[in-house]
Amino acid sequence: MNKRKWEPGNPDFVIQHLLGGNQRYCEGKVRRNGNDQDRRTATAYEQHPFAAVLSCSDSRIMLSEIFDCRLGDLFVCRVAGNIADTAVIGSLEYAAEHLGSSVIVVMGHERCGAVGAACKSAGAPGHILSLVEQIRPAVKASSNQPGDLVENAVRENVRQVVNRLRESEPILAHMVKEGKLKVVGAYYYLESGRVELLDYEAPAAQKQDAA
Numbered sequence: 289m290n291k292r293k294w295e296p297g298n299p300d301f302v303i304q305h306l307l308g309g310n311q312r313y314c315e316g317k318v319r320r321n322g323n324d325q326d327r328r329t330a331t332a333y334e335q336h337p338f339a340a341v342l343s344c345s346d347s348r349i350m351l352s353e354i355f356d357c358r359l360g361d362l363f364v365c366r367v368a369g370n371i372a373d374t375a376v377i378g379s380l381e382y383a384a385e386h387l388g389s390s391v392i393v394v395m396g397h398e399r400c401g402a403v404g405a406a407c408k409s410a411g412a413p414g415h416i417l418s419l420v421e422q423i424r425p426a427v428k429a430s431s432n433q434p435g436d437l438v439e440n441a442v443r444e445n446v447r448q449v450v451n452r453l454r455e456s457e458p459i460l461a462h463m464v465k466e467g468k469l470k471v472v473g474a475y476y477y478l479e480s481g482r483v484e485l486l487d488y489e490a491p492a493a494q495k496q497d498a499a
């Protein structure tokens with residue numbers, strides 16, 4: 289089988305690469321051969337992360353591991369509830385425009401405590417309240433849906449953050465419009481380790497193994 293050419297600037301290629309890594313993770317076949325001294329040396333003075341990930345801070349998610357990525361592959365922003373405040377958006381702009389990441393993955397997860405807190409009518413102590421308030425619009429939008437409120441709100445929160453990033457002027461929206469960047473939503477299953485993309489359909493040409 290011919291191995292496909294490495295195309296870090298092609299968002300759909302990068303997405304398939306990440307999914308391939310996640311499949312290896314789920315099957316216990318991770319390569320993890322890129323976190324050694326050679327890789328540290330290779331990345332010590334420059335970085336070219338092909339993807340940026342905005343994920344919840346939850347301790348049960350290890351981003352490089354679940355995508356079977358090497359040192360320097362992923363630019364990572366983590367904050368409880370994977371919300372996109374201005375500091376997060378600025379960080380992602382830096383990854384996309386300056387470091388060349390062609391994909392931003394916004395990843396929520398099963399049984400998210402931050403989203404769970406936002407689903408409760410009571411307030412939250414200290415600065416946790418500011419997190420909860422940013423998730424509440426997703427909870428409100430999910431309130432009439434059938435099924436589990438927290439799980440629905442996790443997915444809705446991801447969708448809202450994805451839309452916010454896609455429409456973020458002046459940098460991210462412009463890159464999306466030019467086809468240089470894709471922002472995709474994802475959902476992580478704690479027990480299986482599987483990452484499911486939300487509302488993403490791969491172009492036919494990208495569906496072959498890009499790993």
Ligand SMILES: [Zn+2]
Pocket residue numbers: 344345346368369397399400401402403
């Ligand atoms: Zn969480």
